[in-house]
Amino acid sequence: MDTASERVAEELAWIHRIGSGDKVALAQLYRRYAPRIFRFVLRMIKDEAMAEELVNDVLLEIWKGAAQFEGRSSPSTWILGIARFRTLNALRGKRLDTVELSQAPEAIDAAADASQGRTQAELRGLMRRTVARLPAEHREVVELAFFHDCSYKEVAEILQCPENTVKTRMFHAKAKLKPWLSHLGLSLSEMGGVT
């Protein structure tokens, strides 16, 4: 698949076929989206077995509701929106497993010596663990933008909030990571400036 628009067109065709009861199309959509949904859900609930179950709940809902899909949003926005809704339902009454960065000093401590002899891959792993400690509302914006490549409009649609809220949450998420990023010693000379 060459371009994003061709990818979207292919997914729309699958959804149309799924609406007519085509299980082959469902399998195609499943192979493309299940790992993404799994990661999205797992980051929210931190329970692998429950995340696996939710992936199939989401795809089952798509199987049953594909005929009603009107294409007002992109397939990925629709699917991730269902995934988020399902996950929040599953989490109802259960405390979200998040710790404010300010209450997780080990994350900052880990970053304090992050630049001392660690490889880039190790630093990125540390960053992922640190992002996982962000409050849910900040973390999901970061995940949707950088793992799922959603535009701010799509993130707003998935999270059912205004676009400006999305941008502000991202800005605050990075502000919370700022001490950590500073410890990494990121500088213009190291990063090579604007790419």
Next chain:
Amino acid sequence: MNEQPMAHKLAWYVNGTLSASERAEMEQWLADNPEAQLQLAEYEFMRDSIAEEGADEPQFDTEAGLARLMARIEREEAANEATPAAAPTRWWEALAARLQWGLTPAFARVAMVSQLGVVMVLGALLLLPAPAQDPAYQVLSGAPPPAVDGLVVTIGLAPDTSLAQLQRLLRAQQAEIVGGPSALGTYRVRLPDDADQARRLAALKGDPAVIYLDVAAGAPTP
């Protein structure tokens, strides 16, 4: 250029989803802005970290998950095929099944039955013949015209017509308003039954303030 909106969109410049115009604006903002370039580098590091699947992260077994989903769908389909044999045959049973009556809490059932009762009583009251009396309201399309002597015509006036102009027009033709204005702004005007009726009608029609004139059926046309 306003700093804050640009900084708030920087993450989406990094993930490549800004529109062409937003992207051009961002590049212009970044060009001579070392602080923004540092922010860009930070976002790029975040993107690279998040986009990567960590070795320590659980991997999803897609084929096993797909097999479970297909089995679940087949189970549901088999259950649905078995359902028609036990399908309710009486209409009220079908309705109860459709409304999931058995799953509805008792208080909700009481509320629904009470509401249904109220709706039925109100419906029956509406069906009772209404006592003959003048209607207290009038539909937008207008009430049936009351029987009056003379020729009744409907006129529409130019939007800038003043009250004084209307009064002059009516006095000149010995006309009087017997209805209106309607929802469309028209008036029903009566002309006296005399030998000059056709002339009065023509004068009304020819007046620049009158932009619409409808003569009742059977009336003389000017």
